[in-house]
Amino acid sequence: MCGIVGYVGDKKATPILLNALEKLEYRGYDSAGIALVSENSIAIHKTRGRIADLRCIIERDLVDDCTVGIGHTRWATHGEPSDVNSHPHLSKSGRVAVVHNGIIENYIELKHHLESRGHSFSTETDSEVVSELIDYFYNGDPVSAVREAETMLKGSYALGIIFADFPEQLIALRKDSPLIIGVGNGENFIASDIPAILKHTRNVFRLGERELVVLTAKRVNVFNTYGERIEHQITHIDWDAAAAEKGGYAHFMIKEIMEQPDAVAKTVAPRIDECGNIELGFKNITDDDLRSINSIKITACGSAYHVGVVAKYFLKNMLGISVEAELASEFRYCDPIVDDKTLVIVISQSGETLDTLYALREAKNKGGRVVSVVNVVASAIANESEEVLYTWAGPEISVATTKAYSTQLVLVELLGIYMAKLRGSISSEKVCELVGSLQRIPSNIALELRDVQSIQYIASLYFNCQDVFFLGRNIDYALSLEASLKLKEISYIHSEAYAAGELKHGTISLIEEGTVVIALCTYRPLLEKMISNIKEVKARGAKVIALVNADDDQTQNVADHIIRIPACSEIEASSLAIVPLQLLAYYIASLRGCDIDKPRNLAKSVTVE
Ligand code: AGP
Numbered sequence: 372m373c374g375i376v377g378y379v380g381d382k383k384a385t386p387i388l389l390n391a392l393e394k395l396e397y398r399g400y401d402s403a404g405i406a407l408v409s410e411n412s413i414a415i416h417k418t419r420g421r422i423a424d425l426r427c428i429i430e431r432d433l434v435d436d437c438t439v440g441i442g443h444t445r446w447a448t449h450g451e452p453s454d455v456n457s458h459p460h461l462s463k464s465g466r467v468a469v470v471h472n473g474i475i476e477n478y479i480e481l482k483h484h485l486e487s488r489g490h491s492f493s494t495e496t497d498s499e500v501v502s503e504l505i506d507y508f509y510n511g512d513p514v515s516a517v518r519e520a521e522t523m524l525k526g527s528y529a530l531g532i533i534f535a536d537f538p539e540q541l542i543a544l545r546k547d548s549p550l551i552i553g554v555g556n557g558e559n560f561i562a563s564d565i566p567a568i569l570k571h572t573r574n575v576f577r578l579g580e581r582e583l584v585v586l587t588a589k590r591v592n593v594f595n596t597y598g599e600r601i602e603h604q605i606t607h608i609d610w611d612a613a614a615a616e617k618g619g620y621a622h623f624m625i626k627e628i629m630e631q632p633d634a635v636a637k638t639v640a641p642r643i644d645e646c647g648n649i650e651l652g653f654k655n656i657t658d659d660d661l662r663s664i665n666s667i668k669i670t671a672c673g674s675a676y677h678v679g680v681v682a683k684y685f686l687k688n689m690l691g692i693s694v695e696a697e698l699a700s701e702f703r704y705c706d707p708i709v710d711d712k713t714l715v716i717v718i719s720q721s722g723e724t725l726d727t728l729y730a731l732r733e734a735k736n737k738g739g740r741v742v743s744v745v746n747v748v749a750s751a752i753a754n755e756s757e758e759v760l761y762t763w764a765g766p767e768i769s770v771a772t773t774k775a776y777s778t779q780l781v782l783v784e785l786l787g788i789y790m791a792k793l794r795g796s797i798s799s800e801k802v803c804e805l806v807g808s809l810q811r812i813p814s815n816i817a818l819e820l821r822d823v824q825s826i827q828y829i830a831s832l833y834f835n836c837q838d839v840f841f842l843g844r845n846i847d848y849a850l851s852l853e854a855s856l857k858l859k860e861i862s863y864i865h866s867e868a869y870a871a872g873e874l875k876h877g878t879i880s881l882i883e884e885g886t887v888v889i890a891l892c893t894y895r896p897l898l899e900k901m902i903s904n905i906k907e908v909k910a911r912g913a914k915v916i917a918l919v920n921a922d923d924d925q926t927q928n929v930a931d932h933i934i935r936i937p938a939c940s941e942i943e944a945s946s947l948a949i950v951p952l953q954l955l956a957y958y959i960a961s962l963r964g965c966d967i968d969k970p971r972n973l974a975k976s977v978t979v980e
Contacts, residue, residue, distance in 0.1 A: 377531040401445055402445045441470045449498075529543070553575050563976075667690070668734070670702040681850060685945065717752060742757065839865070843892075891917075916955075923935070
């Protein structure tokens with residue numbers, strides 16, 4: 372959560388920082404600010420609200436030529452979104468300004484410690500202790516003040532720091548929160564994520580855990596915790612900068628929905644050779660290791676967890692071993708049963724989700740074999756896994772995930788097919804059939820995306836509803852978890868996903884005249900049971916939208932509206948079913964006038980517990 376940026380160079384820092392913050396606004400957007408240093412003083416401009424509000428304030432008040440500064444866009448954890456709680460935080464002496472992403476867990480203890488030594492505080496934030504603490508240790512040497520302060524910090528942090536006495540340099544360091552360094556020509560950058568600086572440089576590296584970097588316009592010096600200089604290999608980012616822009620779409624979310632055929636193709640195609648064999652490119656986990664696995668645990672948060680729930684059904688069928696999906700925030704604290712025969716699949720778009728990162732560490736500590744499925748290259752989760760499978764979905768900006776979800780699912784399925792083939796739990800004909808199905812998913816999603824009008828029509832009928840229930844059985848139940856999250860997170864309509872068979876054990880009492888029920892009916896073996904469930908809710912006045920297979924000729928007799936997925940196999944259906952429901956969520960939110968890419972209270976990357 373929160374986005375931080377920093378610039379040091381020969382250009383005016385203000386427009387560069389504001390532009391970079393706009394690119395990071397998906398990380399948090401309740402307040403924003405910048406700090407600029409020149410001629411031995413630091414100026415702070417900050418406000419509650421969006422970057423656009425900050426821009427107004429700066430344009431009204433500021434004439435400056437500063438070429439060094441730091442900036443922040445906030446997702447509040449400690450203290451309400453307000454002008455005073457906004458970052459940057461300036462120490463009371465005016466010597467040190469800090470932007471922070473993460474949580475300082477022992478901030479109350481540190482506050483008391485500093486108060487007893489004459490320091491005072493004006494905010495409710497945990498981050499303000501960092502600027503005061505650095506100021507407390509500062510005696511002319513910025514790096515040693517930062518390092519001394521760091522020894523007292525508990526928690527997670529990516530920090531950008533400027534000192535009034537050193538108007539030509541910027542210091543940054545990180546632990547458990549992401550930070551990338553952009554290396555330019557006569558200018559250098561820090562940022563929480565690459566799109567923030569792509570306009571200025573494509574040469575970047577990720578700062579390692581507890582590394583500290585000192586940036587000037589001409590130098591980038593990285594130090595490890597022993598104070599030794601270390602070199603980082605620079606990665607050249609070759610994405611099209613337009614990939615991180617809206618490209619004519621009203622929102623990133625609809626652009627990313629539309630990108631799914633391409634994203635899924637990019638994830639699957641390079642992993643299938645010309646003979647139809649799957650190549651995962653593992654280096655540390657051998658085929659023999661995969662043969663000896665006797666259980667699988669999938670751990671992740673939010674939509675990535677939902678991928679795990681869908682994949683659980685598939686992997687169990689393929690491999691005939693125990694497969695569990697567990698929320699990372701539970702997994703890390705539940706003393707999971709994991710050993711060297713357990714394959715732990717960790718799923719994360721950002722690769723930075725803190726609970727997921729800690730779940731991964733817990734799995735590793737217990738000797739589990741860890742494969743992660745990640746979108747952001749070289750992120751913390753990718754770096755700490757034994758093997759990483761990248762989704763290659765391109766940058767995903769909208770807070771509500773769509774293309775990352777779809778690519779994660781096919782990648783876990785590929786892993787499952789690969790393992791099933793190795794272990795001989797399915798025939799080679801079945802392997803060919805499944806691989807062929809995965810290869811057809813992109814064109815079938817493209818087919819679905821051609822007909823958005825029917826979804827827009829349904830959205831126009833129900834966008835004002837108060838509650839929506841998503842029902843499904845087996846894999847359709849797993850899919851309904853994601854469909855329900857998509858709708859509620861961006862439209863703020865209350866929605867729940869329910870296993871259809873569980874309905875009569877309580878939830879059916881909530882169904883009344885006009886309640887909207889979305890029934891997922893793609894799982895053929897239980898279609899008749901689903902039809903009975905639809906009849907039960909219809910009898911109580913529900914309006915039913917049913918998502919069905921192309922050849923389903925029964926459900927239309929009981930539902931009010933039918934959405935058909937293209938003709939496909941079972942494994943394809945698990946990918947195709949979600950797409951119309953992503954569209955439905957999007958069009959409903961759009962008709963309700965919601966801020967779709969930046970839903971209230973949310974952030975794209977959850978780097979706090
Ligand atoms: C879903 O739309 C959300 N953005 C959220 O549930 C997300 O999937 C979750 O926070 C996990 O993020 P990650 O994939 O980056 O780890």
